[in-house]
Amino acid sequence: MITFPKTADAAARAAAGSPGSSFRAGGTDLQQRRQLLLSTGDLVGLRDTAGLDRFEVDDAGLHLGAAISLADVASDARVVDGFPGIAMAAAGLATPQICRRATLAGSLLQEVRCWYFRNPRLLCAKKGGPMCLARVGDHLFHSAIDLGPCAAPHPSTMAMALLAYDAQVELSDGSLLDIPGLLGDGSDPRQTHALRPDQLVIAVHVPLSEPGERAAYHRATARSRAEWPLVEVLARLWLDRKGQKIVDARVTMGAVANRPLALPAVEAALVDQEPTDDVLMAAAALAADGANPLPMTGYKVKLMTGLVGDVLLRARDGGLATPLGLPSPPGAPAVLEVKP
Numbered sequence: 001m002i003t004f005p006k007t008a009d010a011a012a013r014a015a016a017g018s019p020g021s022s023f024r025a026g027g028t029d030l031q032q033r034r035q036l037l038l039s040t041g042d043l044v045g046l047r048d049t050a051g052l053d054r055f056e057v058d059d060a061g062l063h064l065g066a067a068i069s070l071a072d073v074a075s076d077a078r079v080v081d082g083f084p085g086i087a088m089a090a091a092g093l094a095t096p097q098i099c100r101r102a103t104l105a106g107s108l109l110q111e112v113r114c115w116y117f118r119n120p121r122l123l124c125a126k127k128g129g130p131m132c133l134a135r136v137g138d139h140l141f142h143s144a145i146d147l148g149p150c151a152a153p154h155p156s157t158m159a160m161a162l163l164a165y166d167a168q169v170e171l172s173d174g175s176l177l178d179i180p181g182l183l184g185d186g187s188d189p190r191q192t193h194a195l196r197p198d199q200l201v202i203a204v205h206v207p208l209s210e211p212g213e214r215a216a217y218h219r220a221t222a223r224s225r226a227e228w229p230l231v232e233v234l235a236r237l238w239l240d241r242k243g244q245k246i247v248d249a250r251v252t253m254g255a256v257a258n259r260p261l262a263l264p265a266v267e268a269a270l271v272d273q274e275p276t277d278d279v280l281m282a283a284a285a286l287a288a289d290g291a292n293p294l295p296m297t298g299y300k301v302k303l304m305t306g307l308v309g310d311v312l313l314r315a316r317d318g319g320l321a322t323p324l325g326l327p328s329p330p331g332a333p334a335v336l337e338v339k340p
Helices: 008-016 030-035 070-075 077-082 084-092 096-101 104-109 157-164 179-183 264-270 277-288 299-317
Strands: 022-024 043-045 055-058 061-065 168-171 176-178 201-207 213-221 229-239 246-254 335-337
Touching: 008 022, 008 043, 061 077, 070 077, 070 084, 070 096, 070 104, 077 084, 084 157, 084 213, 084 229, 104 157, 104 201, 157 179, 157 229, 157 246, 176 179, 213 299, 229 299, 246 264, 246 277, 246 299, 264 277, 277 299
Parallel strands: 022 043, 213 335
Antiparallel strands: 055 061, 061 201, 168 176, 168 201, 213 229, 229 246
């Protein structure tokens, strides 16, 4: 059965009153999970739910309704100019067809793409089984920073991007969660995020950036189209007005652990330094700190440091966001094709 509540509160109540139900907006992930019998409950359709299409920028920052498509996030000038890393990530994470359909909240809350989890005949730890089957099977595209117990990388590019922008997620009960609070710490293999089934995301709020941000996003994939990343990185840099010193930095990385990661050691190595190639590469080398790859994912360690270095160079050499009155130049391709 599917219902179409008119308000967010009504949608949350409908989910609470129907155990096992799922919210449906774009449905790009949910539809496949239903085909695989991984989601079999009633549907709470958000087609008619008011307030999920908010899209504005004010003195507090960027406000994105949960049901806004990734294509709109990627193409809207207010995002491209003021929050360039978010726009780049949204543009680079899927095919144009998926981006036009997939929603922001759906991207944040999608399930892992592990072939053991998605096989309806197998019972892995994420489905309540005794162990993570990938650990004793094919885990070529899985974690290189093993936070356990599920070895599948977190699937959300937008979560990785919004982590770099200190975003907060607003729920229908009025609470606000940052990205780590939304996703949890990954210690429960059954949870890809920390929300209860009746908690509905209604918006994402991103604070305004300091003037002069330079940003870049890039992902390495096994093929250039319609592929999940092996590693993905977003970097934000602020240089002084002479361009001779890095004033601040934010760097996040995805597809290497069961949660997107901030890289504070890389950031600390950049601040108050000249933005030379040597400085950027030395900072990038710290991206692999804490790496404890599985037997088949050791290749990701070199890929992590190389991709962080590449993204830092792109950010340094990229355009300034429009708070300083300068246009954003055309971005380089967001995909790097590699063979693991």
